[in-house]
Amino acid sequence: MEKMDANVNKYAVIMKKASHDFGGGAGVFDLDLALPAGSILGVIGPSGCGKTTMIRMVNGILGTTSGEVLVLDKDPIRFTANEKTKIGYIPQHFVLYPNLNVQENMHFIGGIFGMNNSERKDKIQSLLEFVDLIDAQKRLARKLSGGMQRRLMLAGALLHTPDLLIADEPTAGIDPILRARIWENFRALRDQGKTLIVTTQYVGEAAYCDKVAVMRKGRLITVDTPQGLQHQAMGGEAVHIEVDSSQIKDAMQFLIGLPQVARVDPVPDKPNSLYVFVENASKAIPMLLSQLKESEGITPTIAEPYLPPFDEVFVRLIQRVEEDLAMERIQ
Amino acid sequence: MIAFFIRVFSFFKKEIHDVRRQPRLLLSLVGGPLLVLGAFGATFRSANPFITTALVWPENGIPGFSQEQAEDFISNNFTLLDVTNDEEEALGWLEEGLVDVVQIVPEISFEEGQLSSRPEIKIISRTIDPTAEAWIRSLAYGEKNYINQQLLFQQANLAQQKAVEISINLEDAQAEFSQLSMSVDPEEIARAGEIIEELRPFLNELLEFLPPQVDSQANFGPELADVHRDIQLLSDDLDELEGVLSDDALSPKIERLENIDDEIAQLRVSIDDFAETPPENIISPFRETYTNLRGSAFSMVIFYAPAVLALLVQQLSITLASLGLVRERQMGSFEMFRVSPLKFSQILIGKSLAYITYVTLAGLVLTLLLGLIDVPIPADFGQYFLLLVLLATASVGIGFLISATARTDSQAIQLSMLVLLLSIFFTSFFLPITGFAWPAWIIAILIPMTHAIEGFQEVILAGSRIGAGVWVGLVLIIILSYSLVLLIMRRQYRKVID
Numbered sequence: 001m002e003k004m005d006a007n008v009n010k011y012a013v014i015m016k017k018a019s020h021d022f023g024g025g026a027g028v029f030d031l032d033l034a035l036p037a038g039s040i041l042g043v044i045g046p047s048g049c050g051k052t053t054m055i056r057m058v059n060g061i062l063g064t065t066s067g068e069v070l071v072l073d074k075d076p077i078r079f080t081a082n083e084k085t086k087i088g089y090i091p092q093h094f095v096l097y098p099n100l101n102v103q104e105n106m107h108f109i110g111g112i113f114g115m116n117n118s119e120r121k122d123k124i125q126s127l128l129e130f131v132d133l134i135d136a137q138k139r140l141a142r143k144l145s146g147g148m149q150r151r152l153m154l155a156g157a158l159l160h161t162p163d164l165l166i167a168d169e170p171t172a173g174i175d176p177i178l179r180a181r182i183w184e185n186f187r188a189l190r191d192q193g194k195t196l197i198v199t200t201q202y203v204g205e206a207a208y209c210d211k212v213a214v215m216r217k218g219r220l221i222t223v224d225t226p227q228g229l230q231h232q233a234m235g236g237e238a239v240h241i242e243v244d245s246s247q248i249k250d251a252m253q254f255l256i257g258l259p260q261v262a263r264v265d266p267v268p269d270k271p272n273s274l275y276v277f278v279e280n281a282s283k284a285i286p287m288l289l290s291q292l293k294e295s296e297g298i299t300p301t302i303a304e305p306y307l308p309p310f311d312e313v314f315v316r317l318i319q320r321v322e323e324d325l326a327m328e329r330i331q
Numbered sequence: 332m333i334a335f336f337i338r339v340f341s342f343f344k345k346e347i348h349d350v351r352r353q354p355r356l357l358l359s360l361v362g363g364p365l366l367v368l369g370a371f372g373a374t375f376r377s378a379n380p381f382i383t384t385a386l387v388w389p390e391n392g393i394p395g396f397s398q399e400q401a402e403d404f405i406s407n408n409f410t411l412l413d414v415t416n417d418e419e420e421a422l423g424w425l426e427e428g429l430v431d432v433v434q435i436v437p438e439i440s441f442e443e444g445q446l447s448s449r450p451e452i453k454i455i456s457r458t459i460d461p462t463a464e465a466w467i468r469s470l471a472y473g474e475k476n477y478i479n480q481q482l483l484f485q486q487a488n489l490a491q492q493k494a495v496e497i498s499i500n501l502e503d504a505q506a507e508f509s510q511l512s513m514s515v516d517p518e519e520i521a522r523a524g525e526i527i528e529e530l531r532p533f534l535n536e537l538l539e540f541l542p543p544q545v546d547s548q549a550n551f552g553p554e555l556a557d558v559h560r561d562i563q564l565l566s567d568d569l570d571e572l573e574g575v576l577s578d579d580a581l582s583p584k585i586e587r588l589e590n591i592d593d594e595i596a597q598l599r600v601s602i603d604d605f606a607e608t609p610p611e612n613i614i615s616p617f618r619e620t621y622t623n624l625r626g627s628a629f630s631m632v633i634f635y636a637p638a639v640l641a642l643l644v645q646q647l648s649i650t651l652a653s654l655g656l657v658r659e660r661q662m663g664s665f666e667m668f669r670v671s672p673l674k675f676s677q678i679l680i681g682k683s684l685a686y687i688t689y690v691t692l693a694g695l696v697l698t699l700l701l702g703l704i705d706v707p708i709p710a711d712f713g714q715y716f717l718l719l720v721l722l723a724t725a726s727v728g729i730g731f732l733i734s735a736t737a738r739t740d741s742q743a744i745q746l747s748m749l750v751l752l753l754s755i756f757f758t759s760f761f762l763p764i765t766g767f768a769w770p771a772w773i774i775a776i777l778i779p780m781t782h783a784i785e786g787f788q789e790v791i792l793a794g795s796r797i798g799a800g801v802w803v804g805l806v807l808i809i810i811l812s813y814s815l816v817l818l819i820m821r822r823q824y825r826k827v828i829d
Contacts, residue, residue, distance in 0.1 A: 093663050114334030
């Protein structure tokens with residue numbers, strides 16, 4: 001996580017112990033976060049963990065009950081009309097008008113941001129091309145597929161050229177191919193210098209982000225890069241090693257004894273494979289291969305870095321938090 | 332400032348597209364009620380209730396009033412199904428529901444030209460409908476008056492014949508009193524007592540035949556009053572003469588004889604007038620004339636057309652507006668608007684302008700369509716147009732108020748229906764508001780249709796200027812409804828996630 005207060009201007013969003021308490025244990029609590037401008041922050045967590053509440057605190061719909069939120073250097077609750085144009089927002093559900101066609105919906109959004117007709121026209125065309133809806137521009141929104149509606153929302157949120165785009169579960173309920181395309185769009189925007197905050201229930205989408213905030217029960221468990229998260233979850237980097245099944249026990253015993261190895265786990269359903277956890281996988285692989293050969297005469301058939309899926313990372317992180325909490329309760 | 336108008340116009344345009352893409356909504360809201368009005372116009376025959384009746388007629392009839400007369404009169408307002416002499420049979424029909432009303436006319440007998448008792452016409456029904464009951468009672472009252480009038484007519488006719496007969500006796504008596512007044516012989520003058528004795532029975536007989544002066548059901552002419560007055564004066568003079576006949580002094584007797592001569596002459600003149608006057612003028616001297624300065628009233632269909640127009644415009648506005656904000660809220664659009672620079676007032680103005688435009692256009696189309704059933708086209712189109720716009724604006728305000736308080740589409744529709752019910756009962760649409768106690772008047776004032784009905788009737792039917800009360804009423808509703816909507820919705824808009 002970035003150090004806060006070091007340079008306020010380089011952060012698009014800063015949250016300092018920010019809470020919004022709805023009462024009865026509901027809400028978000030003590031959120032600490034600093035999001036550098038020009039990056040993508042993915043917010044992941046199970047349904048009801050407080051992702052949307054956090055988003056609403058960032059876009060100025062909800063204030064804080066304690067702590068502080070700064071968006072583009074200002075409390076978003078006090079944004080002027082002009083400052084609000086720097087934010088683009090894609091709510092969780094489709095909120096555009098089913099009886100208006102794609103182009104009319106876009107013009108409507110441009111209108112509410114005060115853009116005149118000539119300003120809107122060219123921008124709409126280029127954005128519809130960007131989200132691949134140019135051929136559907138005369139189609140009524142109610143006749144668009146779920147994915148097209150999402151992309152229309154994305155185009156609408158970008159129409160007034162915001163600096164910060166906030167998207168609340170933009171990929172929910174759509175197929176993996178389309179999700180990948182939406183993330184392509186997001187990364188393209190990031191490359192143009194925009195800052196994005198994207199919530200998602202698809203843990204795997206964390207891989208597309210520059211930073212990932214993991215939430216559980218209204219609290220931030222951690223904020224890190226995707227690789228950092230994997231490292232945190234696994235206690236290091238993993239190396240996948242496959243040997244002859246008759247040598248698996250010997251290999252496991254030898255590897256556990258090495259000082260560079262933190263842990264060795266058998267691979268479920270693969271009796272001749274092991275995961276070896278080390279500090280740095282790419283540096284450790286040559287050393288592991290030579291030591292196995294020299295000491296045990298074992299030559300692995302596969303030795304490669306293993307990137308655990310984020311589902312697994314997420315489960316491990318949650319498990320770790322729950323174990324920590326259980327320990328706290330015992331103590 | 333330009334951005335303000337761009338935002339408002341953006342909402343205006345969005346609503347125009349949104350409603351345009353729902354042609355069935357507009358058709359059902361405008362075309363449906365118009366078809367109902369058309370069906371009403373094509374099939375309406377009478378506002379009078381359809382009431383069946385049976386007549387119980389006395390076996391011996393009523394002197395001077397035939398059963399046919401009674402049947403004709405009753406058939407004007409009731410559907411006469413049967414006539415019988417048997418009261419029990421008629422009441423049986425009523426019990427079985429074969430007729431709605433039974434009318435029982437009693438036996439009537441006359442003694443020396445006068446009714447022997449005060450007969451009673453019985454009207455019996457089993458209706459549960461208060462309007463029908465009021466109608467029956469009113470018709471019964473009219474029927475009683477009609478029969479009374481017929482009987483009085485007959486009595487006046489008899490009295491006229493008797494008066495002519497008695498006038499001959501009076502002439503003889505007058506000649507004798509005249510002769511005595513010129514005499515100086517006390518014995519001859521004493522004969523006046525005998526003449527008085529002969530004259531009094533005639534006067535009493537005449538009084539008996541004359542219709543009574545005091546009859547609350549009749550309006551007697553002055554001719555009858557004159558005869559009554561002159562009989563009384565003559566009787567008084569005869570009493571006075573009798574009083575002085577035994578005196579010695581001659582001059583008081585002569586003086587009274589001369590007075591009696593004059594009184595008899597006057598009474599004979601009155602009797603002649605009475606006898607020559609048509610009997611209907613004696614019993615009912617007033618006749619009515621009715622003039623409608625506009626020519627004539629409109630047909631029921633045309634008379635109700637402005638009220639139907641007001642109802643359609645109001646309900647179309649309320650329906651559109653009541654769903655307008657609820658749908659935005661349900662869709663979650665407010666959340667997106669809150670993140671944008673859009674203010675709630677801009678949403679309200681944009682939506683209002685779109686709905687008012689649609690409703691005003693619909694109102695103009697309806698006005699043209701009403702022309703097809705001969706409803707006049709407003710002469711002062713400027714006033715008419717302004718009234719239409721104000722009605723639409725006030726109704727949209729009420730619709731937004733519903734939208735601000737309803738949480739779902741169905742709640743908004745239910746509240747709109749409630750306003751429709753209130754409008755039908757409390758706006759003089761069918762029942763005049765003056766027939767209600769004052770709390771209902773407050774409701775009436777708060778419904779745009781109350782003012783619009785008055786205004787449309789003035790500008791379309793009466794061709795006159797719309798009264799200030801109509802304008803003031805609508806403007807007050809606009810101010811009140813929009814202020815409340817802003818108050819409620821601004822709070823909701825700030826708390827969009829609730």
